[in-house]
Amino acid sequence: MHGKSPLVSLMLSVRALQKSYRSGPDRVSVLRGVDLDVAPGESVALTGESGSGKSTLLHLIAGLDAADAGEVRFGDTLISQLSDAGRAAFRRDHLGLVFQQFNLIPSLSVADNLAFQSRIAGRHDAAWQAELIERLGLGSLLKRYPEQLSGGQQQRVAIGRALAVKPLLLLADEPTGNLDEATADEVMSLSRDLVSRTGCGFLMVTHSARLAAMLDRRVHLHAGLIA
Amino acid sequence: MKRALWILAVLLSHWRRHPMQLATLLVGLISATALWSGVQALNQQARISYDRAASALGGARTATLVGSNGESLPQQIFVELRRAGWPVSPMLEGRIQIGGRSLRLLGVEPLSLPIEASAAPAIGTSGLQGFLSPPGQTLIAPDTLAELKAAAGDTPLTNTGLTLPPLTPQNESVPGLLVVDIGVAQRLLNMPEKISQLLLGQRDLGPRAPLASIAGGETLRLVEPDAETDLERLTDSFHLNLTAFGLLSFLVGLFIVNSAIGLAFEQRRPMLRTLRACGVSALQLNSVLIVELVGLALLAGLIGLVCGYFIAATLLPDVAASLRGLYGAQIPGELTLRPQWWAAGLAISVIGALGAASASLLKAIRLPVLAAAQPYAWQQAQQTALIVQGALALIVFAGGVGCLLLGDSLVAGFAVLAAILLGAALALPAVLGLVLLLSERVARKPLAKWFWADSRMQLSGLSLALMALLLALGVNVGVGTMVQSFSKTFTGWLDGRLAAEVYLNAASDAQAVEIKAWLRDRPEVQAVLPGSRAEAQLGGWPIDLIGFADHATYREQWPLLESSPGAWDLVARGEAALISEQLALRLKLKLGDRVAVPTPQGSWPLEVVAIYADYGNPRGQLGVAIAALVAHFPGIAQTRFGLRVTPAAVPALVTALREKFALDNRSLADQAALKAESRKIFNRTFAVTNALNAFTLGIAGVALLTSLLTLSQSRLPQLAPLWAIGITRRKLAVIELMKTLSVALITALLALPLGLVVAWCLIAVVNVKAFGWRLPFQVFPEQLVQLVGIAMLASLLAALLPILNLLRMQPAQLVKVFADER
Numbered sequence A: 001m002h003g004k005s006p007l008v009s010l011m012l013s014v015r016a017l018q019k020s021y022r023s024g025p026d027r028v029s030v031l032r033g034v035d036l037d038v039a040p041g042e043s044v045a046l047t048g049e050s051g052s053g054k055s056t057l058l059h060l061i062a063g064l065d066a067a068d069a070g071e072v073r074f075g076d077t078l079i080s081q082l083s084d085a086g087r088a089a090f091r092r093d094h095l096g097l098v099f100q101q102f103n104l105i106p107s108l109s110v111a112d113n114l115a116f117q118s119r120i121a122g123r124h125d126a127a128w129q130a131e132l133i134e135r136l137g138l139g140s141l142l143k144r145y146p147e148q149l150s151g152g153q154q155q156r157v158a159i160g161r162a163l164a165v166k167p168l169l170l171l172a173d174e175p176t177g178n179l180d181e182a183t184a185d186e187v188m189s190l191s192r193d194l195v196s197r198t199g200c201g202f203l204m205v206t207h208s209a210r211l212a213a214m215l216d217r218r219v220h221l222h223a224g225l226i227a
Numbered sequence B: 001m002k003r004a005l006w007i008l009a010v011l012l013s014h015w016r017r018h019p020m021q022l023a024t025l026l027v028g029l030i031s032a033t034a035l036w037s038g039v040q041a042l043n044q045q046a047r048i049s050y051d052r053a054a055s056a057l058g059g060a061r062t063a064t065l066v067g068s069n070g071e072s073l074p075q076q077i078f079v080e081l082r083r084a085g086w087p088v089s090p091m092l093e094g095r096i097q098i099g100g101r102s103l104r105l106l107g108v109e110p111l112s113l114p115i116e117a118s119a120a121p122a123i124g125t126s127g128l129q130g131f132l133s134p135p136g137q138t139l140i141a142p143d144t145l146a147e148l149k150a151a152a153g154d155t156p157l158t159n160t161g162l163t164l165p166p167l168t169p170q171n172e173s174v175p176g177l178l179v180v181d182i183g184v185a186q187r188l189l190n191m192p193e194k195i196s197q198l199l200l201g202q203r204d205l206g207p208r209a210p211l212a213s214i215a216g217g218e219t220l221r222l223v224e225p226d227a228e229t230d231l232e233r234l235t236d237s238f239h240l241n242l243t244a245f246g247l248l249s250f251l252v253g254l255f256i257v258n259s260a261i262g263l264a265f266e267q268r269r270p271m272l273r274t275l276r277a278c279g280v281s282a283l284q285l286n287s288v289l290i291v292e293l294v295g296l297a298l299l300a301g302l303i304g305l306v307c308g309y310f311i312a313a314t315l316l317p318d319v320a321a322s323l324r325g326l327y328g329a330q331i332p333g334e335l336t337l338r339p340q341w342w343a344a345g346l347a348i349s350v351i352g353a354l355g356a357a358s359a360s361l362l363k364a365i366r367l368p369v370l371a372a373a374q375p376y377a378w379q380q381a382q383q384t385a386l387i388v389q390g391a392l393a394l395i396v397f398a399g400g401v402g403c404l405l406l407g408d409s410l411v412a413g414f415a416v417l418a419a420i421l422l423g424a425a426l427a428l429p430a431v432l433g434l435v436l437l438l439s440e441r442v443a444r445k446p447l448a449k450w451f452w453a454d455s456r457m458q459l460s461g462l463s464l465a466l467m468a469l470l471l472a473l474g475v476n477v478g479v480g481t482m483v484q485s486f487s488k489t490f491t492g493w494l495d496g497r498l499a500a501e502v503y504l505n506a507a508s509d510a511q512a513v514e515i516k517a518w519l520r521d522r523p524e525v526q527a528v529l530p531g532s533r534a535e536a537q538l539g540g541w542p543i544d545l546i547g548f549a550d551h552a553t554y555r556e557q558w559p560l561l562e563s564s565p566g567a568w569d570l571v572a573r574g575e576a577a578l579i580s581e582q583l584a585l586r587l588k589l590k591l592g593d594r595v596a597v598p599t600p601q602g603s604w605p606l607e608v609v610a611i612y613a614d615y616g617n618p619r620g621q622l623g624v625a626i627a628a629l630v631a632h633f634p635g636i637a638q639t640r641f642g643l644r645v646t647p648a649a650v651p652a653l654v655t656a657l658r659e660k661f662a663l664d665n666r667s668l669a670d671q672a673a674l675k676a677e678s679r680k681i682f683n684r685t686f687a688v689t690n691a692l693n694a695f696t697l698g699i700a701g702v703a704l705l706t707s708l709l710t711l712s713q714s715r716l717p718q719l720a721p722l723w724a725i726g727i728t729r730r731k732l733a734v735i736e737l738m739k740t741l742s743v744a745l746i747t748a749l750l751a752l753p754l755g756l757v758v759a760w761c762l763i764a765v766v767n768v769k770a771f772g773w774r775l776p777f778q779v780f781p782e783q784l785v786q787l788v789g790i791a792m793l794a795s796l797l798a799a800l801l802p803i804l805n806l807l808r809m810q811p812a813q814l815v816k817v818f819a820d821e822r
């Protein structure tokens, strides 16, 4: 339903987003009114101490969870107004997601892991896929299964999978958290290059100031608010 | 569509990486479908033949008019009824003996025969001329023709010396039945101008005068077509038994399916999450999961049906033999299956798979995209599951007790049985958990403590397979004990029932007289005991009346269960009858009750003076004095007798009789041969039960193997630390083996009391309801020891493969456990 509409000029805008969790008898407010914009082609680093709600914010943006109040909007599409199927279709067609670990499907080979989201989205582009494989240096690994890959290789496959659909926004939750410094830098620069090639937005959670500095902009989440 | 296919491909990739799991799932589904549909094929085959028998000539699918007391009717009444507008057709039915074999003879009048009753098309069309004009025809089933060792066109003699019209084989004919023109039947049965019933067609011949206004009409009684024939009614319990076994094996198969799907779901959890995160909606995912399951179920169902066909084909000869031996039902030895059977088999496979997967599917539907923040409280959940299962077990047991106290039918009997088995299966994990916990408490050495604690942790993964093992063993012990008890009782009973040393059946009444005269001069023959047999209906059930002489042989040896004083004298006078246990139960008759038996000479009042055991006979039986029987059923064959002979003289006498009177094996048998024959029939009856028993145990073994195989993979993280602290792989393997064997042994030991309860239920509840006889309950310890041995062997075999895997495992694989934290 969103596959065909031209959303090129679309930007992510988050307004007054609130989220709290039940913790035993009382509720803990994690997000207390977050505002955030990411323009097309812009890369933003999201930092904050552990437990500050970075992952929560990312999940709300991706429509994986529902907010208590506030809105997440892509152009004129209000995520909170979509049904589960609608949110799923939106993720499938317009978002690329990379988590800290466990991104890949263990029973699929690297080649199939790279392709499955774009296949399900119905916009598999062989040429683009070949270019991704080349840029990410996965050519020799295509027949392997995730358990036969190192952590850095796995994250490169995950980024490839996320970019294969040519998403409007790439959401990455500490994609390099498990990697050593050199590998992390390599994965980072790769993603930044590819993101600027496709012109999509890029929101990345990271703990590392060094990595945050490599992106266009940096926002900090503290006490439930973006500073 | 394309999208769904891609999702399906991703889901299926799991099985490619875990072929053993897929095999488990398929094996479970295949065996469930195979056993269920195999049993259904057997039942269906039998039903088709009953149905054919019922709708063929002389069957019970047409309404009839009969004499109100079961006596024969004057032929004139047919003419009167036709005149009054009734679409009736006369029939005369009786038994004749050919070459010592008793056959049903049916005389019909083809011109007035209702179309719906004539399943013998040859009479209806071209053959009519041949059937009616002299010498006429005797329609006979090819099987029966072969049994008589006769050829088409032969004209055999009856025992009274009369000639049958030429035998004409017809495929549609019911085995054991001879169909002739009614005039011929009247001559053969020596019942001129008599008919036994009138078929009432559905054709409308205009207004009918009421029965009472027709001359002789007041003696008629209308018998509605039977929805259920005698055969169906008699064999019901046999088929119910088969069905119950089929159902049990089916459920054991589904146990396997359930565990395989449950495990696959747990392993695919991350995959499902990733799929959801990458934009597959919950609805899509669940639909595709169901499509995947249905597809697998259809595939397994098809294979299962083929296996089921082979199971049925293998068992059919035994089933046919026991149906023939027990009920006289003729089942063709070749399977013919209806399309419905295939459809029903596939449906049951799909329904079974969906049922077994329902828990996993529900979990998939409720699966949150985001993993829970708290780690899954596995121990806690396991504890809760044990408590819930234990509570369920108690409820099921209570329901079983309720059925036992309140129910009075065979279905209630099976419900009690099912409750015992299901309750025991549900209670097993809790009981095992307790036993293992106690062992852990008692253990001193650290490795021993770990041994029991780890066994307890493994329990949840193994519990389904152990339940299957418990059920299979319990049923095996139960059925085995029942069969053994039966076998022992049966042997003692045979001694009482087959008291005469030689049994003889002359080819004709004339020959019978001749033989008797010859026997009179033989000093080794102490007594000649004539016997005779007639058929009647009592309380809607077919019964046999057996007539015997008043002789010490019977007075001393007949296996009476209870009797009133002076019983034998009353019987000898023709005023009383001995009654078989199953007939007494069925008609709720006690000593001192009176019954009125319809006979051709009118109603015959008899007092019940004794009840005797009559194992293996579904038909009710009355024992009466032979003189009185012949008086009430004139014309019955009097060709049978038993001879009391000095045992040493038996072989010589048998040889002499055989040579002098040209008697074959069927017509002349000594006690030993008859007993051997009876035991053979008995054994074939239980051959089916034993085969299904073995299948069930086999499936339980497979369930154990597959659970252990799947478990062994997830157990690496538990074993790797032990290996790392210096316990060799060989020692680990031995420990793993001991663990499997010890839980299997505990389960097998628990299965023994369960099996005895099952046996008690079979003997005291199900048998009484199904067959009408009660057996003394006996325990056979060596059989129990043997079964435990078999169970341990099966567990050893099942445990071996995973253990070998462990022994051959490369250290790298063990190290990997530490490398990744998955």
Ligand SMILES: Nc1ncnc2c1ncn2[C@@H]1O[C@H](COP(=O)(O)OP(=O)(O)OP(=O)(O)O)[C@@H](O)[C@H]1O
Residues within 6 Å of the ligand: A021, A022, A023, A030, A048, A049, A050, A051, A052, A053, A054, A055, A056, A057, B372, B373
């Ligand atoms: N499902 C949940 N139920 C209850 N509390 C939750 C849940 N998910 C997250 N929380 C809580 O919300 C807060 C924010 O969690 P979140 O995972 O967003 O933090 P984070 O910033 O990503 O931390 P980290 O840097 O460690 O990944 C934490 O205190 C966490 O305990």
Ligand SMILES: [Mg+2]
Residues within 6 Å of the ligand: A054, A055, A056, A173
């Ligand atoms: Mg986080």
